[in-house]
Structures are given as structure tokens and as C-alpha cells.
Amino acid sequence: MADPNEFEKFGGTEGYIASPALVDAVNAAIALERPLLLKGEPGTGKTLLAEHVAEGIGLPIERWHIKSTTKAQDGLYVYDTVQRLNDARFGDGDVTDIRAYIRLGPVGRCFSAEDRHVLLIDEVDKADLEFPNDLLRELDEMRFSVVETGDEVVARQRPVVIITSNNEKELPDAFLRRCVFHFIDFPERELMQRIVAVHHPHLDAQLLDQVLIKFYWLREQDELRKKPSTSELIDWIAVLLRSGMSADDIEHHIPFLGALLKNERDTEALDQFAERGGTYPREWGQLGPRYNN
Amino acid sequence: MFLDFFYALRGEGISVGLQEWLVLMDALGRGLHGSSLGRFYNLSRACLVKSETDFDAFDRAFLRVFQGVEGSLDELEDEILQWLEDPKAFEGLSDEQRAQLEHLASDELLQRFLETLAEQTERHDGGGRWVGTGGHSPYGHGGEHPTGIRVGGPGRNRSAMKVAEQRRYKDYRSDQTLDLRQTKVALRRLRNLTRSGPLSELDLDETVDETCRNAGEIELVFRPERRNDVRLLLLMDVGGTMDPYYEPVSRLLSALHEERGLREFRPYYFHNCPYDLLGTSARLLRREALPTAELFRRFDARWKVLIVGDAAMHPAELLQPHGNIDPREMTETRGLDWLRRIQDHFERTVWVNPDDPDVWDRSQTCQVIQRLFPMFHLSPDGLALAVQALVGARTPH
Structure with missing residues (x-):
């Protein structure tokens, strides 16, 4: 049985306060040599976490940002045909060596590097439906072959793989089975106060309290299609401050709603709430049990 | 109690397979749970649950199985250790065999289970092929097979045939349910690829042809991407x-x-x-x-x-x-x-x-x-x- 201390590598960094569950999930992924799949609402710091894991365990990071057009192959290597043709034409370089025109992608670079890397595959759900399946073998066996040369690229050091997903698409079961999974919760009241303090350090405590009550109340409303997230909260507070609003001003209504709700139907739904005579909460006690334990 | 947890999770509708379970075993074997129930909770959830929509079900199962354990954590540990080191459970399996068996995919397993059932005509205990109890065939109960299908309830010595008749594998059928991903996969075929739009993709074959025709002067030929x-x-x-x-x-x-x-x-x-x-x-x-x-x-x-x-x-x-x-x-x-x-x-x-x-x-x-x-x-x-x-x-x- 291996020494458990060997895996106690990540414990959060100064810039990132990780919950115990997150630390355990990260360490399990490192120890079990399985990819860590991170999900969570947009704006909960998934990508940031990968950076801080790398920092926390002292490894360099290789980032692979996925777009809708990204193919699994791009992460392994790209064969630069145009360059080779060009060199052939102008006599630059040795065109007989195909290897000179094979450009490794992020996965390929991680495999061939001398030292261990953290490999971030960011927003995996942006890509095609089959994308995760196309990477299964490579991530399982930590090797792939270059078709043009017949070379095999084998990982010298198994990278720590961190995959983030915004839940835009369902991921295939076979892929999920291989991952250690963690869901980053939406920040609770206390954590949110700390986050807001970073962006608006001199915010009046009373105003902050009212702002957060309205914000969390909005998030509790099931009719909303797009719940406001942290970044929208920060923007909203900025607008309130610029316009000189005080805690009293927002006690009974929610000004500058456009900063929080980006969907017309959501705004309509909220208007209807007010028209029906609904009142906004003014105290934490009026919110659900989640914020009052 | 520990195996109860597995079945409690399944009972709550979480699709925990033996593959995930073995990952958890591996993690526990490495001591990643650090003798704390809280960390055991984190670890088992990270290893077994793959969607936040199942977290609630996980919590219910966890509570039901481990309620009241906090005071006697040693007991839990003992049980886990026992499970991991139970000589009966791992009897007669070399590491190589284990590794080999672990690779059996569940579909294949089910297929072979059905075939074996067809071959089997009498009750069987021990051994490595028939459905029965106490053996290391992947099918049956009370035996040890890394990715095995457990047939039947907690009682030992029941005829595998009788238990199989209850059709516990109904849920495996794929012609019955249509989840979002299956729907999307089916719709993926809804395409008729044609090349139209801007010239954005290098046509390698044409480029080589044109370059040859041009006496070696590079002539790049582009074509539109294929679109649905x-x-x-x-x-x-x-x-x-x-x-x-x-x-x-x-x-x-x-x-x-x-x-x-x-x-x-x-x-x-x-x-x-x-x-x-x-x-x-x-x-x-x-x-x-x-x-x-x-x-x-x-x-x-x-x-x-x-x-x-x-x-x-x-x-x-x-x-x-x-x-x-x-x-x-x-x-x-x-x-x-x-x-x-x-x-x-x-x-x-x-x-x-x-x-x-x-x-x-x-x-x-x-x-x-x-x-x-x-x-x-x-x-x-x-x-x-x-x-x-x-x-x-x-x-x-």
C-alpha cells in the first residue's frame, strides 16, 4: 500500500480558497491518475481552479481551450503541409524530414515534456458531441501515434488532467466513467461577501446586505431562465454605486434589473411578479432555508 | 454495511457500475479517505457520482447507510478493510486474472451471462464458469469477480435461474429509453454534407496537382468547408x-x-x-x-x-x-x-x-x-x- 502522504499535494493556494470536498476530489484525481471533471455554473471559477492546482502542486500548466470547431486530433498534433510545400518550393529547411512539420498540440506537448504537467482541457462541452470519446484512448493509455511518420508519442510523465464543462452538452457515459467528478457549488452568502469585498472593497455593509438578499432571492425564483451569477452581481453593484443608490433605495424594488437579468422573458416574469403585488424580501429571514441555518 | 452502500446508491437510481466502485476501492486502498467520514464522503462522491443531479440521491443513500456511524468510525474502517482484505472474496484470483477480468465490458458480460444461462442446466456452486454462488465466474452471487454481475438478493444458495427470471436487467435495455444524448446521437445523422460558402480549407490533392502543372511553383488551392x-x-x-x-x-x-x-x-x-x-x-x-x-x-x-x-x-x-x-x-x-x-x-x-x-x-x-x-x-x-x-x-x- 502506498504512502498516503505522497498524494497530499494540493491544499488550495493563497489566491484560491478551495472547499475540503474540492481538495479531496483534486487529490483523488491526482492519486488515481484519472482526469478530474469540473462542472459548475458559468463564473464559478472552474478554469481558475486548474491554474491554482498547477500553482499549488508546483507543476507547469498546458491549456487547451476548446471551441465548437476543435477536433480531438488538434490536441495531439497538426501536420503543417503548407509550410512543407512552401519550404520545398523555396529550398528552406529539410523537407525530407516530415517530423520537422509535425506540430504537437497541447496533449502532445504534455506527453513529450520531460517534467510532469497539468493539462487543462477547458470547456470540453463546447466541442462536437463525439469529441470526448475521440480522446478516450489517448487519455487512458497516455499515448498516441503520428500517422504521417509512424512515431509513437508516449507520455513520459502522466499529466494531471483537469477538464471543465459548462453542461452545455451531455457527456458520454464511457467518458464520465473514467473521470473523478466535482461540482463547484454556487458561492454561499459568506463566501460571496468575501468575493464582493475583493471587487468593491469599500461597500457599505447595509447596502451589501440588501444587495445580496435581492440577489439570492432572484436566484431562488424558478421562473427565471438564466439565473444571475457572480459576475452579474459584481456589475450590478458597480451600477448601483455609480448612480449613488443607498440601501433604502433598493429595499422595495430592484433598480437596474438589466444588469442582472439578460433575458427579456425573465424581465417580463419579474415585472409580472411586481404587478401581481408581490413584494421583495428585505431580510434574510424571508429567503428560503438555504440562507438561514 | 459497506456493500449495502453500493446497493443503496443503485437503489436511489444512481448508475454506479462496478468500474466506479473499483475506483473507489483503489482510492480507499491508498488511504485517500484519511480515516475521516467527511473525507470518505467527499472521496466516494467524487468517484461514484458523475452528475450534480445525482448528488441529492447520493446524500440520501449515504445518510441511510452511514447514519450513526460517526461515533464509531473505527467500525466503518474495519468493515472497509475487511471488505478489501476478505480472503474469501479474493480467493484464487491472481493479479493477472483480476486485471484480465476487470477489462470485461458490461455489455460483453451480460451477453456471456445470457449464453451461460442457456448452457446451464443444473445448480452450481464454486468453479469458474457457471452461474452459481461462491465461484469466480462473473455471474452469480457471493463469488468474486471484479466486474461481475451480482445475481439475486442477499440469500445464498438460490438458483441463479430463478433469480434471473425476475428480469433484473430490464433497465439495461436500450430500445426502451431515449435520453437526451441518445436523441442527439440519432439526430446527428440528419445531415447532407455539401461544400458551399467561403473558400477556407486547403485542398491538398488539388494543390499538389496544380503545383505540378505549374512546374513546381506552389499553387495553393482552397475549397469551401463541408457544411450540413x-x-x-x-x-x-x-x-x-x-x-x-x-x-x-x-x-x-x-x-x-x-x-x-x-x-x-x-x-x-x-x-x-x-x-x-x-x-x-x-x-x-x-x-x-x-x-x-x-x-x-x-x-x-x-x-x-x-x-x-x-x-x-x-x-x-x-x-x-x-x-x-x-x-x-x-x-x-x-x-x-x-x-x-x-x-x-x-x-x-x-x-x-x-x-x-x-x-x-x-x-x-x-x-x-x-x-x-x-x-x-x-x-x-x-x-x-x-x-x-x-x-x-x-x-x-
Whole structure:
């Protein structure tokens, strides 16, 4: 049985306060040599976490940002045909060596590097439906072959793989089975106060309290299609401050709603709430049990 | 107690497989839980649950199994250790065998289980092949196989045949359920790739040819990327008899909305049968309605039409003038005639029916509609066939 201390590598960094569950999930992924799949609402710091894991365990990071057009192959290597043709034409370089025109992608670079890397595959759900399946073998066996040369690229050091997903698409079961999974919760009241303090350090405590009550109340409303997230909260507070609003001003209504709700139907739904005579909460006690334990 | 946890999770509907379970065993073997129930909770959740939607179910199972354990954590540890080191459980399996067996995929396992059942004629205990107890065949109970299927309840020495008769594997069947991903995979085939648009992709073959023709002077040739040319028109029956199918139908709808491969996609809605007006939303509001005749002006014959509905209604609704059951609407044209016009105008139209195919012929209207359109069941297989009928090689109907 291996020494458990060997895996106690990540414990959060100064810039990132990780919950115990997150630390355990990260360490399990490192120890079990399985990819860590991170999900969570947009704006909960998934990508940031990968950076801080790398920092926390002292490894360099290789980032692979996925777009809708990204193919699994791009992460392994790209064969630069145009360059080779060009060199052939102008006599630059040795065109007989195909290897000179094979450009490794992020996965390929991680495999061939001398030292261990953290490999971030960011927003995996942006890509095609089959994308995760196309990477299964490579991530399982930590090797792939270059078709043009017949070379095999084998990982010298198994990278720590961190995959983030915004839940835009369902991921295939076979892929999920291989991952250690963690869901980053939406920040609770206390954590949110700390986050807001970073962006608006001199915010009046009373105003902050009212702002957060309205914000969390909005998030509790099931009719909303797009719940406001942290970044929208920060923007909203900025607008309130610029316009000189005080805690009293927002006690009974929610000004500058456009900063929080980006969907017309959501705004309509909220208007209807007010028209029906609904009142906004003014105290934490009026919110659900989640914020009052 | 520890194995209870596994079954409690399954009982809550979390699809924990033995593969995930073995990962957890591996993690526990490495001491990652650090002798703390809280960390054991974190670790087991990270290893076993793959979606936040299952977290609640996980919590319920965890509470039920480990309630009251906090005071006696050592007990839990003992049990885990016991489970890991139980000499009976791992008896006679070398590491190599274990590794080999671990690689059996579950489908293969199930297949072999069924084959073995067919071969087996008598009860069996011990050994490595038959279904029974105490052996290391992957099938049975009380034995040890890394990815094995456990057959039957906690009682030992029960005939595997009897237990298998209870059809515990019903849930494995894939022709019954249609989840979002399956729906999307079926719809992926809904494409007809053509090259059009900007020249953005290097055509290597042409480039080599042109360069040769140019006596070695590089001549780069570009071509448009391949794009999907399929435009899809969805006509969907909502309300009434379609209500029980809300789940599968809404999954189909959201899969279609998210299918970015389609060149264009337009959904319209009707109740029971399309008449003079189509709804532009499922609420079928009159002020938002589109005259059905407008369909034929707006969409040319190349649009593929997918109609979703149970095709079951009162015969008069389909075959008589003024058949619309909505009293506000005077619809002189028969529903059947509207369907005929759709069929005439568009090159490819299919009907997808969420009702069980066994009951299709019980409805007179469904029989009539089946003569008009090829009809498929709303299941993974049916949807694949429907897509094939929309974009595949033309077959006479």
C-alpha cells in the first residue's frame, strides 16, 4: 500500500480558497491518475481552479481551450503541409524530414515534456458531441501515434488532467466513467461577501446586505431562465454605486434589473411578479432555508 | 454495511457500475479517505457520482447507510478493510486474472451471462464458469469477480435461474429509453454534407496537382468547408393525448434546438391534426399563429419535415370538414387534406409517433395517416430509421 502522504499535494493556494470536498476530489484525481471533471455554473471559477492546482502542486500548466470547431486530433498534433510545400518550393529547411512539420498540440506537448504537467482541457462541452470519446484512448493509455511518420508519442510523465464543462452538452457515459467528478457549488452568502469585498472593497455593509438578499432571492425564483451569477452581481453593484443608490433605495424594488437579468422573458416574469403585488424580501429571514441555518 | 452502500446508491437510481466502485476501492486502498467520514464522503462522491443531479440521491443513500456511524468510525474502517482484505472474496484470483477480468465490458458480460444461462442446466456452486454462488465466474452471487454481475438478493444458495427470471436487467435495455444524448446521437445523422460558402480549407490533392502543372511553383488551392445542408421543419402535436409523452418529446425538441449542425430549423405546433393555422409556440396562441398555407410559400420542397404526434384522434377530426375540436376555429378544409398538401409539397416527410407501435393499428386515424407518411416510433432505433428516411437514399413508399 502506498504512502498516503505522497498524494497530499494540493491544499488550495493563497489566491484560491478551495472547499475540503474540492481538495479531496483534486487529490483523488491526482492519486488515481484519472482526469478530474469540473462542472459548475458559468463564473464559478472552474478554469481558475486548474491554474491554482498547477500553482499549488508546483507543476507547469498546458491549456487547451476548446471551441465548437476543435477536433480531438488538434490536441495531439497538426501536420503543417503548407509550410512543407512552401519550404520545398523555396529550398528552406529539410523537407525530407516530415517530423520537422509535425506540430504537437497541447496533449502532445504534455506527453513529450520531460517534467510532469497539468493539462487543462477547458470547456470540453463546447466541442462536437463525439469529441470526448475521440480522446478516450489517448487519455487512458497516455499515448498516441503520428500517422504521417509512424512515431509513437508516449507520455513520459502522466499529466494531471483537469477538464471543465459548462453542461452545455451531455457527456458520454464511457467518458464520465473514467473521470473523478466535482461540482463547484454556487458561492454561499459568506463566501460571496468575501468575493464582493475583493471587487468593491469599500461597500457599505447595509447596502451589501440588501444587495445580496435581492440577489439570492432572484436566484431562488424558478421562473427565471438564466439565473444571475457572480459576475452579474459584481456589475450590478458597480451600477448601483455609480448612480449613488443607498440601501433604502433598493429595499422595495430592484433598480437596474438589466444588469442582472439578460433575458427579456425573465424581465417580463419579474415585472409580472411586481404587478401581481408581490413584494421583495428585505431580510434574510424571508429567503428560503438555504440562507438561514 | 459497506456493500449495502453500493446497493443503496443503485437503489436511489444512481448508475454506479462496478468500474466506479473499483475506483473507489483503489482510492480507499491508498488511504485517500484519511480515516475521516467527511473525507470518505467527499472521496466516494467524487468517484461514484458523475452528475450534480445525482448528488441529492447520493446524500440520501449515504445518510441511510452511514447514519450513526460517526461515533464509531473505527467500525466503518474495519468493515472497509475487511471488505478489501476478505480472503474469501479474493480467493484464487491472481493479479493477472483480476486485471484480465476487470477489462470485461458490461455489455460483453451480460451477453456471456445470457449464453451461460442457456448452457446451464443444473445448480452450481464454486468453479469458474457457471452461474452459481461462491465461484469466480462473473455471474452469480457471493463469488468474486471484479466486474461481475451480482445475481439475486442477499440469500445464498438460490438458483441463479430463478433469480434471473425476475428480469433484473430490464433497465439495461436500450430500445426502451431515449435520453437526451441518445436523441442527439440519432439526430446527428440528419445531415447532407455539401461544400458551399467561403473558400477556407486547403485542398491538398488539388494543390499538389496544380503545383505540378505549374512546374513546381506552389499553387495553393482552397475549397469551401463541408457544411450540413439539411433544413428541418418540425410539426409537433401538443396537449391532450400527447401529455403523457411530455418528457421524451421535450427531450427531442431540446436536442433539435441544440443541434447546431442543421442549416435551419423551424418548429411549429398543432393540436391533434394541422388545420388552417399552426402555432408558433406550444401555447398555440391565435395571435401568434401562422397560416398553414404560408408553409408552402416560406419553405421550399427541399425542407425535411418531421411530424411528431400520436396520430390518434376522433375520425371526424381528420376526415370531416370543420373537424377542428377547437370551437373558436372554423376550418372548412379537412385535416386529411392539409396533411396531403404537406405530403405533396415536401420531398421528404416522416411521422414520429411516441405511442407504442403495438397500439398504432387500434386507432383508425393512425391507420389512415400511416398510409400517407412513413411512421416511426419515438425510440433510439425508431428515430434513427426516421432520420434515415429523411436524408438517406430514396426508397419508394
